Amino acid sequence: MRAQSAKGPGAPRPAEPPQSPKGTHDILWPESVRWERLIGTFASLSERAAYGLIQSPLFEYAEVFRRGIGEGSEVVGKEMYEFADRDGKMLALRPEGTASVVRAYVQHRPPLPWKAWYVTPAFRHENPQGLRYRQHHQVGVEALGASDPDLDVEVISIADDFFVALGLRRYELKINSMGDEVCRPAYVELLRSVLLERRAELCDEHWERLEANPLRVLDCKRAACREATTDVPRLVDSLCEPCATHFSRVREGLAALEIEAVLDHRLVRGFDYYSRTTFEFASAAITASQNGIGGGGRYDGLVEMLGGPATPGIGFGIGIERVLGACDAEGVFPLDTPALDAFVVDVAGGACARDLTAELRRAGLRADRAFDGRSMKAQMKLADRSGARVALIVGPDELAAGTVSLRPLRTASDQQIVALNDVIAVVAALREDER
């Protein structure tokens, strides 16, 4: 008998069930099957290009992100999960992938060029909305040690190949160059002076931005601001010779690989570490306002910022939730769950269910069974729902004869009697037939 909590006036109130924190989600089976397949697809594409998996801690000393991403960025300034460790040192949950990977490079100094891929949660304290979470997940790559524009092309093509592999078609690749420490400061000054003349046309929130980071005014969505910045000088026209050459080589390379990229001179990404090439993939199928499915760029100064030797680098992050959202919107990358090879129905005491499922599994077959001595009808129902190809039925008759009744559940074939010794071979053969 199960102990029932007494109901009535004196009964203690059951505690309210806890919920996952705001902006976080559980991914249950079978939805988790798509995650496994998505990550597996990304891993295989990255490893094909000689990127190796990196696992690094989910939290870092907060200064890794402060120095890397930038004190003035929105993410570090007001969204980072930051807390004091028990010994008082400030830690932070990773808000994005790149800074940790670069920190790991500086710490271990593997031979260059060094190419790594990752899959990781990322944490930002934002107000959640459609396809925006406090914990989201990214796959990504980082490549350090080469400033060759062909490396930019390689990195971008991995992302593009990944989207193609999933079946996505309705997305756009936007690309821009942020220049470098030679040409960008001059452009920023130029832009600031032009925008100061037009400050009356800009929305108020940009006024202080003009001082700190005039570039960010360019990506404002408001029509008035866009109007005021349409004929403003463009960063791509102010690049120094090396940056201009690099950028055109990148564009040539993408064209050679038949990857369509549109120049977006307003593309100004939010982390301070970017230089030269920046890019972003946006889904046209997602109706929610958050349609950026991936983005990245070159960060030639970042390794130095984190205390390493001058080392160029480039990478991207792709948001798993948003990519799956785009797949849903396009009706691609459907969920398909792998079938069980067999479900053992035992109405003769249960010993056979125990032993036969173990044998099937040791033989590399996928098998399940029912517990708690359920009725045959109930067990058959579970067998059906499990998606198994066949039910292996063992009752007193079979037990006495040393056989199993093999009942197909997905086809109209007849039920057959199989010797217990042959069951594994027969089930394995059925699996092969299916392929």
Added chain:
RNA sequence: GUGGGCGUAGCUCAGGUGGUUAGAGCGCCAGGUUGUGGUCCUGGAGGCCGGGGGUUCGAGUCCCCUCGCUCACCCCA
């Protein structure tokens, strides 16, 4: 951080202007079929109607507060 919308069963949702014991579909469990699932029939379990306070003879319904979810702004994956 700032606004709008919504909270009723495991899920999706009904419940005109307050009025007996709060409903449906799906799902779950059992039986019909004591050895056969998927169809069908019958029955059953499962609800502090998000929480608290107020108005009222009476609140799922009206008012206030609060929490949660959600969409949008900001920003980003």
